[in-house]
Amino acid sequence: xxxxxxxxxxxxxxxxxxxxxxxxxxxxxxxxxxxxxxxxxxxxxxxxxxxxxxxxxxxxxxxxxxxxxxxxxxxxxxxxxxxxxxxxxxxxxxxxxxxxxxxxxxxxxxxxxxxxxxxxxxxxxxxxxxxxxxxxxxxxxxxxxxxxxxxxxxxxxxxxxxxxxxxxxxxxxxxxxxxx
Numbered sequence: 001x002x003x004x005x006x007x008x009x010x011x012x013x014x015x016x017x018x019x020x021x022x023x024x025x026x027x028x029x030x031x032x033x034x035x036x037x038x039x040x041x042x043x044x045x046x047x048x049x050x051x052x053x054x055x056x057x058x059x060x061x062x063x064x065x066x067x068x069x070x071x072x073x074x075x076x077x078x079x080x081x082x083x084x085x086x087x088x089x090x091x092x093x094x095x096x097x098x099x100x101x102x103x104x105x106x107x108x109x110x111x112x113x114x115x116x117x118x119x120x121x122x123x124x125x126x127x128x129x130x131x132x133x134x135x136x137x138x139x140x141x142x143x144x145x146x147x148x149x150x151x152x153x154x155x156x157x158x159x160x161x162x163x164x165x166x167x168x169x170x171x172x173x174x175x176x177x178x179x180x
Contacts, residue, residue: 042155043115049161050112053105053168057083060176064091080109093175101171108164110135111142114153122150 014022061072061083070090075082084102087093095102110132114123123129123136125148136153137144141160145152155161 038156039121039154042158042161043121045161046108046155046164047112047115049164049168050108053172054080054083056172057087057175061086080105087175095175098171098174101167101174104164104167105171107135107139108167111139111153121154122147122152124150 013025017025057080065072065086068090070086072082072086075086075089077085084095088095114132114136115121123132125133125146133144133151136142136151139160140163141155141157143152143154143156
């Protein structure tokens, strides 16, 4: 993450320079392109990591389902929540030791849904969004900016991705190698 110390000369320049100096030394269009490209890149990687988790849970259930009387279609819920229930109920995998990881994965699920099902990376700052706002604010390394009527959220660096990757790895390792 870029430190405030490294940015302070830029802020000082922007405060003290004339408009002509700023335009001469800084290409705003290029800057905006870089910002949006970086966000698109991080958001895409995040969605890919989530898909990896979902696919691995699906693959495990597909391998084990053949020998089970209760099928995945008999379990309520969708996506990873359905697979989680199935692994716990049908295979009897003890997932209690993964509670901390599962809580984090559920937060990341909400972020993933915002990226996938929303046209923007904003959220209206209204009462019926308070729970989602709290969830987004609780995700480490997710930048949430209060703009008054709405909040903007974005992944600004690789730390969130690295953390999510570690959580996925720990979760899947314990699920795949848990002794039922």
